[in-house]
Amino acid sequence: MAMQYPQPAMERPGRRGTNLPRVAGYNQVLVLDLIRRSPGTSRSELVQRTGLTPQTLSNICQRLVTAGLIRESGRVRSGMGAPRIVYEVVPTGRYSIGLHIDPASLSLVLLDLTGDDVHALTVPTPQAPGPEHVLELVDEQVRALLEEAAVPHEEVAGLGVATPGPLDVEHGSVVGPPLLPGWGTVELREEIARRQRLPVVVEKDSTAAAIGEIWRTPRDAENLAFLYLGSGVSAGIVLDGQPLRGAGNAAGRLSHLGNIGHLTADPDGPPCECGGRGCVAVSSLPSRIVGTAVEQGALEKGTELDDARSVEAALSRLAERSEHRGDPVARKILEDAARGFARVGMQLANLLDLDSIVFGGPQWPAFEAACLRIAPSLVNEHYVAKNDHAVDVRGTAIGGHVGAVGAASLAMAETMFDAPGQLYLG
Numbered sequence: 563m564a565m566q567y568p569q570p571a572m573e574r575p576g577r578r579g580t581n582l583p584r585v586a587g588y589n590q591v592l593v594l595d596l597i598r599r600s601p602g603t604s605r606s607e608l609v610q611r612t613g614l615t616p617q618t619l620s621n622i623c624q625r626l627v628t629a630g631l632i633r634e635s636g637r638v639r640s641g642m643g644a645p646r647i648v649y650e651v652v653p654t655g656r657y658s659i660g661l662h663i664d665p666a667s668l669s670l671v672l673l674d675l676t677g678d679d680v681h682a683l684t685v686p687t688p689q690a691p692g693p694e695h696v697l698e699l700v701d702e703q704v705r706a707l708l709e710e711a712a713v714p715h716e717e718v719a720g721l722g723v724a725t726p727g728p729l730d731v732e733h734g735s736v737v738g739p740p741l742l743p744g745w746g747t748v749e750l751r752e753e754i755a756r757r758q759r760l761p762v763v764v765e766k767d768s769t770a771a772a773i774g775e776i777w778r779t780p781r782d783a784e785n786l787a788f789l790y791l792g793s794g795v796s797a798g799i800v801l802d803g804q805p806l807r808g809a810g811n812a813a814g815r816l817s818h819l820g821n822i823g824h825l826t827a828d829p830d831g832p833p834c835e836c837g838g839r840g841c842v843a844v845s846s847l848p849s850r851i852v853g854t855a856v857e858q859g860a861l862e863k864g865t866e867l868d869d870a871r872s873v874e875a876a877l878s879r880l881a882e883r884s885e886h887r888g889d890p891v892a893r894k895i896l897e898d899a900a901r902g903f904a905r906v907g908m909q910l911a912n913l914l915d916l917d918s919i920v921f922g923g924p925q926w927p928a929f930e931a932a933c934l935r936i937a938p939s940l941v942n943e944h945y946v947a948k949n950d951h952a953v954d955v956r957g958t959a960i961g962g963h964v965g966a967v968g969a970a971s972l973a974m975a976e977t978m979f980d981a982p983g984q985l986y987l988g
Contacts, residue, residue: 660970691744772798774968922958
């Protein structure tokens with residue numbers, strides 16, 4: 563499925579072109595972006611959308627055709643004039659790689675220029691402390707990804723990394739991620755760029771997932787929270803179609819946006835060190851849910867709650883017992899968790915006046931059935947603006963690779979669309 567974009571911005575003056583020669587690169591980026599968003603666009607439509615002269619637009623299209631990034635997709639007749647040439651991007655013109663680092667697994671996807679998934683891989687995350695084993699496995703899996711897809715390395719525009727936080731956005735570094743033992747401060751962007759010889763962009767996993775979601779769905783300028791269920795629980799926020807990144811983008815600041823650990827999931831839950839009760843951090847983390855299931859006999863004893871892969875496997879067994887075996891204890895545990903996630907979503911919706919709450923992430927399959935039974939009605943029952951509009955509560959449209967798809971989408975955007983110097987026309 564190709565990426566869908568909000569319609570390009572005739573009404574956004576900042577995205578119109580200019581006929582000054584010194585910004586030719588920007589104009590090429592703009593035209594390529596418009597054609598990718600709207601396949602079958604004609605030159606006359608591009609002139610109208612960009613404000614460029616017909617001659618300038620014609621020259622740009624010719625350069626993009628010569629570079630193998632767009633192609634003529636046909637001709638359409640309108641009125642009495644000659645048929646108009648229409649364009650589309652060439653899917654194989656460039657590719658991007660998305661890498662999602664989760665404590666339980668590494669996911670990689672390869673996207674083409676239209677945003678279609680070309681190939682994907684998932685492997686368990688090495689359990690040895692420290693980042694070196696992970697980085698070596700990433701090298702191995704990137705090679706495998708490109709070999710299996712038969713895509714040359716030189717046709718890859720960039721690589722995006724989705725990672726647990728905290729994140730130093732300015733330097734592309736993770737700083738002491740609590741669920742990755744022994745990592746300390748790791749300069750991921752610099753290290754992976756050196757190893758892969760590619761432009762690299764690093765983003766928090768929850769934000770990357772939100773980016774992947776809005777690029778894959780046709781909703782225009784949506785306001786949403788992506789509730790990311792992985793080894794931890796976090797949120798990616800999108801307002802007016804743009805991902806929210808917070809003060810962590812400033813020099814010397816770490817990004818903690820999306821840390822929802824101290825929102826209330828269960829008002830009657832255990833006390834938290836923050837002074838509240840029933841916070842996500844003490845009641846709704848996947849490891850704590852598995853621990854509850856062990857205590858109540860819905861899962862066997864001996865599950866290693868400090869091991870991300872063990873927790874992931876246990877959640878799958880818990881879901882199977884709830885949905886397929888009809889185990890009432892397992893069902894209640896998962897539905898209680900779903901109510902907690904719904905309460906968190908409702909708080910975010912009330913605070914930010916959201917259109918949508920989207921659930922996803924590596925652990926989403928275990929919670930999907932319970933959440934979709936409970937969360938839509940619970941969120942809207944307590945949504946303060948429900949007389950104005952409802953909140954759309956849904957599961958991700960992408961699936962388990964949403965973090966990697968978001969990272970690859972971001973890499974493609976930054977190398978092929980937002981940064982004119984990275985448009986490979988040479």
